[in-house]
Amino acid sequence: MMPGLKAGFALDARLEADSEPLIWLGLCELRVMNDRRWPWLILVPQRPGIEEVHDLTPLDQAMLTFEVNMSAQTLKRVTGCTKINTGALGNIVRQLHVHVVARNEGDAAWPGPVWGHGLREPYKRDDFHTFAETIRAAL
Template structure:
């Protein structure tokens, strides 16, 4: 079992289908949303039955904040974006997960949200690998 992983945790099937694993942070598994329109990372706290941030213990809440900020700064450094969008909506996938998305004026959907905008455009494997390696190096 991975460090920090709670017995009974399993990744939601939709998150598994739409994202690729990147690395283990501590509390969260960091994943890449497979949509090349935006540099988009997702943190998934490895806690069974967590739906909302307040479902986590205070220590896990602090760790989630730390890991989210660390990922946001790394993504901004890697992409040079002008804005980072961070959100934990959970309207479709109830399992607690935090989106960290690099945005720039003029990107697909600007200035609106990324959710529900157009059709997902998967990365080709080489570009996904390059993006993953750049994020890992920044972290």
């Protein structure tokens, strides 16, 4: 069990299939979406049965905000992107998770959302490790 992991927590199978673990932040596990089209992080609060931000305790809500902001600032600094998209949709995967996506004018989905745009393009293993290590070091 990861440090701080609450008993009964299980990661949604779709999140596990589409992303790779990067680092434990405190409340959240930070994961990398395995789609090389966009530098894309996912934060998953390690709390069982949580679907909405307002389902978290006030302290966990504050911690989530801090961890999302830290991840977004790091992603922007590392990638030099022009825009960060942050979202917690949950329409398909109900488990609370927050997407932090680096965007640039002219990218494959610009100016629309990345969700549902084309087919996911997984990283080559070496490219994934390079990106993951760059984010980890910058945090």
